[in-house]
Amino acid sequence: MGRINPQTLLNQSKKKKAPSRISVSMIAFFILVVVFVLFFIFSTFKHFSHRFDNQANHGYFTGRKLLSFNVLQGLVELKKSDVPRYAIINTSKGPITVELFKDGSPGIVNEFITLCEKGHFKGMQFHRVIKNYVIQGGDIHSLGAAEKWTSKGKQYHQLTRSVKHEAFMLGTSKAKHDNKGFELFITTAPIPDLNEKLTVFGKVVKGEDIAQEIEEVDTDEHFQPKSPIRIMNVTLEQKT
Numbered sequence: 001m002g003r004i005n006p007q008t009l010l011n012q013s014k015k016k017k018a019p020s021r022i023s024v025s026m027i028a029f030f031i032l033v034v035v036f037v038l039f040f041i042f043s044t045f046k047h048f049s050h051r052f053d054n055q056a057n058h059g060y061f062t063g064r065k066l067l068s069f070n071v072l073q074g075l076v077e078l079k080k081s082d083v084p085r086y087a088i089i090n091t092s093k094g095p096i097t098v099e100l101f102k103d104g105s106p107g108i109v110n111e112f113i114t115l116c117e118k119g120h121f122k123g124m125q126f127h128r129v130i131k132n133y134v135i136q137g138g139d140i141h142s143l144g145a146a147e148k149w150t151s152k153g154k155q156y157h158q159l160t161r162s163v164k165h166e167a168f169m170l171g172t173s174k175a176k177h178d179n180k181g182f183e184l185f186i187t188t189a190p191i192p193d194l195n196e197k198l199t200v201f202g203k204v205v206k207g208e209d210i211a212q213e214i215e216e217v218d219t220d221e222h223f224q225p226k227s228p229i230r231i232m233n234v235t236l237e238q239k240t
Helices: 006-017 024-082 106-117 144-156 208-216
Strands: 086-091 092-102 125-130 136-137 169-172 184-187 196-204 231-237
Touching: 086 208, 092 208, 106 196, 106 231, 125 208, 136 208, 169 208, 196 208
Parallel strands: none
Antiparallel strands: 086 092, 086 231, 092 196, 125 136, 136 184, 169 184, 169 196
C-alpha cells in the first residue's frame, strides 16, 4: 500500500470545507423577496391604521354633533321654560288672568311680553265695550280697528256657541302695527270668524267675572264707556 502524502490530505480537506459560491442572481432574488415582504407589511399596517383613524374620527365627530344637538335642544327648552305662561291684567275693576299661547303664537306672545316689560299697557283704557261680544283696550284716539265690529256685535252674540272659538279669548289686531297700535281684545262670547279678525294669543283662565263686569258698564252710542276703565298694569307669571 502506498504512503499518503500529508500535504495532499490537507489540500483535499480544504477543498471539501470551502463554501460553494452563491450566484448574483440568487442574491438579487432574495433581496426582492425581502423588499416585497417589507412593503406588504408596511401597506397592511398603513391600511388598518388609516381605517382605525377614520372610525375614531367618525365616532368623535358624530359624538360632537350629537352632543351639540342635545345642548342646543336643551337651551331651546330652557329658553321656552323662561317665557312667562300667564299674564295678569290688573284693571280698575279687578284682575284678569290670561294663559298665553306661547306655542301657538310665539311671535305675538314675545311682542306682548316685551311691551308688558316696558309698561306699554299701564294706564291703557278699555275704549270700546260691546256687551256679549268684546271689550277692547288700546289707544282711545285710534278706533278704526273695531269699526267693522260695531255693526256686527249684536249679531254674533245671538249665534250658537262655537266649539272652536270659545268666549274669553285674548287677541290683538291682525293689522301691522307699531307699539302704540298693539291693542287688546277680550271676547265675552264665542265669535265664529274670530281668526279672520284677530290673532288670538291667550285665554282668560281667571277673572271672567271681571271681564263680564266691564262689559256691563254704561256706554255711549259709539260703545265707549261713559266712565273710564283702565288697565293699571300687567304682571307676568310662570304659575297662577
